[in-house]
Amino acid sequence: MKKTSRRDFIKISTLGVGGLTMLNPVLNWVPGFMPKEKTPVDESKAKRFPTFCEVCFWKCAGFTYLNDEGNIQKIVGNDDDPHSNGRFCPRGTGGVGLYYDNDRLKEPLMRVVENGKSVFKPVTWEKALDFIADKMKIIAKKHGPESMALLYHASSGSYFHHMLEAYGTANAAKPSYAQCLGPREAAFVATFGAGLSSPEPTDVKNTKCLVLIGNHVGENMHNGYVQEVSDAIDRGASIITVDPRFSTIASKSKFWLPIKPATDIALLLSWIHVLIYEELYDKKYVEQYAFGFEELKLHVKNYTPEWAYTQTDIRPEDIRNSAYEMAKASPAVIIHPGRHTTWYGDDTQRLRAMAILNALLGSYGRKGGFYFPESKKVPEYPSPAYPHPKWTWKDITKPTYKGAGTGLANDLIKASLPNSESPYKIKGWFVVGTNLLTTVPDKSITLKAIQNLELMVVVDTMPMEITGYADIVLPECTYLERYDDIRSNQHRYPNIALRMPAAEPRWQSKPGWWIAREIGVRLGLQDYFKWTNVEEELDWKFKQMGTSLEEMQKIGVKVYEKHKPLYLADGEEYFFNTNTGKIELYSIDLEEKGYDAMPRYTEHKQPDDQFYRLIYGRAPMHTFGRTVNSPHLSDLMSENTLWVNPSVAKIWDLHNEQYIWLKNQDSVISSFPIKVRITERIRHDSVYMVHGFGKTNDKLSRSYGKGIDDTELITNVKIDPIMGGTGMRENFVTFVTKNPHQKEQNA
Numbered sequence: 082m083k084k085t086s087r088r089d090f091i092k093i094s095t096l097g098v099g100g101l102t103m104l105n106p107v108l109n110w111v112p113g114f115m116p117k118e119k120t121p122v123d124e125s126k127a128k129r130f131p132t133f134c135e136v137c138f139w140k141c142a143g144f145t146y147l148n149d150e151g152n153i154q155k156i157v158g159n160d161d162d163p164h165s166n167g168r169f170c171p172r173g174t175g176g177v178g179l180y181y182d183n184d185r186l187k188e189p190l191m192r193v194v195e196n197g198k199s200v201f202k203p204v205t206w207e208k209a210l211d212f213i214a215d216k217m218k219i220i221a222k223k224h225g226p227e228s229m230a231l232l233y234h235a236s237s238g239s240y241f242h243h244m245l246e247a248y249g250t251a252n253a254a255k256p257s258y259a260q261c262l263g264p265r266e267a268a269f270v271a272t273f274g275a276g277l278s279s280p281e282p283t284d285v286k287n288t289k290c291l292v293l294i295g296n297h298v299g300e301n302m303h304n305g306y307v308q309e310v311s312d313a314i315d316r317g318a319s320i321i322t323v324d325p326r327f328s329t330i331a332s333k334s335k336f337w338l339p340i341k342p343a344t345d346i347a348l349l350l351s352w353i354h355v356l357i358y359e360e361l362y363d364k365k366y367v368e369q370y371a372f373g374f375e376e377l378k379l380h381v382k383n384y385t386p387e388w389a390y391t392q393t394d395i396r397p398e399d400i401r402n403s404a405y406e407m408a409k410a411s412p413a414v415i416i417h418p419g420r421h422t423t424w425y426g427d428d429t430q431r432l433r434a435m436a437i438l439n440a441l442l443g444s445y446g447r448k449g450g451f452y453f454p455e456s457k458k459v460p461e462y463p464s465p466a467y468p469h470p471k472w473t474w475k476d477i478t479k480p481t482y483k484g485a486g487t488g489l490a491n492d493l494i495k496a497s498l499p500n501s502e503s504p505y506k507i508k509g510w511f512v513v514g515t516n517l518l519t520t521v522p523d524k525s526i527t528l529k530a531i532q533n534l535e536l537m538v539v540v541d542t543m544p545m546e547i548t549g550y551a552d553i554v555l556p557e558c559t560y561l562e563r564y565d566d567i568r569s570n571q572h573r574y575p576n577i578a579l580r581m582p583a584a585e586p587r588w589q590s591k592p593g594w595w596i597a598r599e600i601g602v603r604l605g606l607q608d609y610f611k612w613t614n615v616e617e618e619l620d621w622k623f624k625q626m627g628t629s630l631e632e633m634q635k636i637g638v639k640v641y642e643k644h645k646p647l648y649l650a651d652g653e654e655y656f657f658n659t660n661t662g663k664i665e666l667y668s669i670d671l672e673e674k675g676y677d678a679m680p681r682y683t684e685h686k687q688p689d690d691q692f693y694r695l696i697y698g699r700a701p702m703h704t705f706g707r708t709v710n711s712p713h714l715s716d717l718m719s720e721n722t723l724w725v726n727p728s729v730a731k732i733w734d735l736h737n738e739q740y741i742w743l744k745n746q747d748s749v750i751s752s753f754p755i756k757v758r759i760t761e762r763i764r765h766d767s768v769y770m771v772h773g774f775g776k777t778n779d780k781l782s783r784s785y786g787k788g789i790d791d792t793e794l795i796t797n798v799k800i801d802p803i804m805g806g807t808g809m810r811e812n813f814v815t816f817v818t819k820n821p822h823q824k825e826q827n828a
């Protein structure tokens with residue numbers, strides 16, 4: 082067996098289709114704002130197993146039900162669960178499809194060269210695991226264990242994290258930081274001394290005014306949040322939406338401000354200006370809790386609505402009136418900081434402006450603003466201390482991005498490039514449940530890094546783009562077929578949830594905890610895995626938390642008493658975890674690190690003639706690319722469309738449903754075409770698509786070649802100087818109406 086020098090993409094062959102026939106559970110959901118009703122279940126016949134959803138990161142808890150034949154039928158929300166309140170979103174309901182998808186990875190695969198060509202050969206688990214452990218031992222000897230990195234975004238990643246820390250490396254990153262909520266966390270840490278984390282502690286339940294900057298709730302289907310927003314609308318709370326696109330939530334809003342993309346900081350600064358100069362801010366709160374008010378006042382002096390209009394296209398009276406609306410609701414107002422915040426590179430500062438607005442309106446720690454969440458600590462199963470790594474991601478990242486709060490996927494990828502001058506070199510990856518090629522821009526860098534690795538292990542459920550580049554592909558079973566670590570997220574009340582299997586793993590797939598443990602044992606790290614199976618480990622942990630595995634298997638969710646109040650008491654003394662102990666309108670920490678202490682507006686590039694800014698978002702029935710091949714969800718939306726303003730369509734003579742290709746500013750052309758959707762709901766300077774489509778692996782039978790992958794066209798990445806996130810919205814595309822790949826296809 083020879084190893085290839087180049088990791089070219091290998092298509093995973095479909096093997097015989099396994100025994101189970103596909104069921105067609107009813108999707109109790111109508112396309113629209115949100116599911117209101119629950120699915121009735123015949124409790125007398127059904128067998129149910131608690132779980133929490135892995136289709137997105139809201140992690141709703143529910144029960145998986147079997148039908149009379151003992152096959153998985155449906156997933157229903159757990160009434161005791163604060164994330165779901167007993168209701169699942171369409172994607173969560175359709176999660177059954179991830180289990181029934183016959184395109185799934187079925188057995189371990191190893192890259193070998195046959196007749197000069199790289200192919201994947203099915204191998205036994207024994208062989209695959211031995212190979213990985215042997216390789217890891219060699220890498221530890223040659224380069225030190227620190228040169229192995231974990232890139233992960235599946236719940237089971239925690240077991241790989243444990244195994245790799247025991248092996249000697251702390252290099253790990255999730256794309257949910259530097260490609261998602263990192264700027265928000267950095268900004269809230271700088272302002273309030275604490276990040277927001279997940280689920281966001283926004284008190285939408287009690288709010289009178291919700292301000293959404295891009296945040297497109299309703300298309301972004303975070304369950305409990307969507308439910309609270311829906312109730313808020315019914316209650317008559319006013320919604321202010323700032324979006325270049327008339328989003329679902331814009332249609333429910335009192336104000337829709339169709340901002341020129343990339344100019345949000347101008348709008349935010351002018352709102353701050355109005356609140357301060359028209360004395361509409363919460364004076365008592367600011368006086369008691371905030372630091373740097375006078376500096377801020379001076380700083381925003383010239384950021385008038387009239388000035389902001391020249392940048393944002395939003396009329397001064399709309400800026401003023403929307404500011405009055407917020408002030409009227411104060412402190413029961415939320416300037417929602419959103420979640421996917423890596424947009425234009427100056428993202429931490431944009432989020433700082435939002436945090437500052439919340440401070441001026443007195444909403445942090447107040448009813449109808451942000452509440453103080455609580456979570457239950459999960460005890461660690463007894464195991465030896467980890468060895469102390471000689472270096473970590475901090476040595477790579479922190480000298481440049483001083484505000485980074487966790488490892489950055491993009492920085493660990495860069496540290497894997499061949500000619501990196503840094504002494505901190507990454508030589509091997511574990512990729513667990515993250516499709517890096519469609520997740521981290523710029524894709525060409527990831528591909529270069531991959532060529533330089535000595536070991537690349539991909540643990541996934543599906544033959545996604547990233548699996549094709551692995552040395553070893555390990556098929557993980559889906560969340561419906563496995564245990565995982567205890568869910569313990571923050572909420573109004575501390576709570577925990579159990580995930581347990583409702584079915585045997587299909588084919589030869591295995592749970593992540595088992596895979597990580599088997600590799601650990603082969604590395605001689607059995608002391609770190611003193612349990613023989615995960616039930617033993619979970620039961621031990623549950624018992625420390627006043628319950629047991631047996632009880633949790635019945636109830637699924639346990640909610641605990643609270644220890645601290647949700648809100649600040651009137652005039653209560655409170656210490657914020659910042660340099661000054663106060664809410665820092667003027668950030669001492671950012672200043673000391675060499676960044677602007679207060680957000681400044683800088684103009685961003687706008688599209689050249691014949692080009693349009695590429696913006697993207699979510700669709701209610703899909704999560705990124707992880708659901709687009711689902712037998713249940715692909716029926717609801719099988720491809721993305723390109724939103725084009727009618728005035729633009731006219732210039733280009735485009736018509737609805739026409740398929741076109743896109744070319745970006747760096748002449749990258751999309752692999753596949755996309756259907757045009759002509760609509761007034763998008764500005765003339767931008768085009769919009771849902772992220773997650775345009776799958777390039779033809780083993781994905783339902784999603785291959787359907788629509789465009791936005792990531793392909795994101796080659797200009799604006800890195801946030803504070804926390805190192807990858808700003809993705811400074812890419813411009815033009816239309817290609819004739820098939821640019823025709824020649825290749827005919828050749």
Ligand SMILES: Nc1nc2c(c(=O)[nH]1)N[C@H]1C(S)=C(S)[C@@H](COP(=O)(O)OP(=O)(O)OC[C@H]3O[C@@H](n4cnc5c(=O)[nH]c(N)nc54)[C@H](O)[C@@H]3O)O[C@H]1N2
Pocket residue numbers: 135234235236237256257260261262420421513514515516517519520521540541542543545557558559560697698704705706707772791792795809
């Ligand atoms: N262009 C562009 N890039 C983006 C975004 C965007 O909107 N546009 N969004 C950004 C954001 S906000 C985020 S959070 C990230 C998300 O980034 P990712 O989480 O990487 O996104 P997915 O494409 O869903 O990839 C998930 C991978 O996990 C696999 N998987 C699913 N379930 C399991 C499981 O149980 N076990 C294992 N082992 N694998 C599993 C899937 O098959 C898939 O390969 O992407 C970021 N990148």
Ligand SMILES: Nc1nc2c(c(=O)[nH]1)N[C@H]1C(S)=C(S)[C@@H](COP(=O)(O)OP(=O)(O)OC[C@H]3O[C@@H](n4cnc5c(=O)[nH]c(N)nc54)[C@H](O)[C@@H]3O)O[C@H]1N2
Pocket residue numbers: 137138172261262294295296297298300301302303323324325326328340341342343344345419420421422696697698699700701702703704705769810
């Ligand atoms: N159904 C579903 N729900 C999801 C997910 C999913 O995959 N599917 N993913 C989850 C995850 S991980 C995340 S992080 C969140 C992401 O959800 P959000 O945090 O809501 O994501 P954003 O990127 O803020 O929202 C995209 C919106 O920003 C608008 N926009 C584009 N450019 C600009 C601009 O310059 N200024 C302004 N003001 N708006 C702009 C777009 O038109 C679009 O409406 O969604 C979560 N919820």
Ligand code: SF4
Pocket residue numbers: 134135136137138139140141165168169170171172173174302303304305
């Ligand atoms: S919001 Fe929907 S997809 Fe996300 S965890 Fe909850 S049910 Fe699953």
Ligand SMILES: [Mo]
Pocket residue numbers: 257260261262420421
């Ligand atoms: Mo995200």
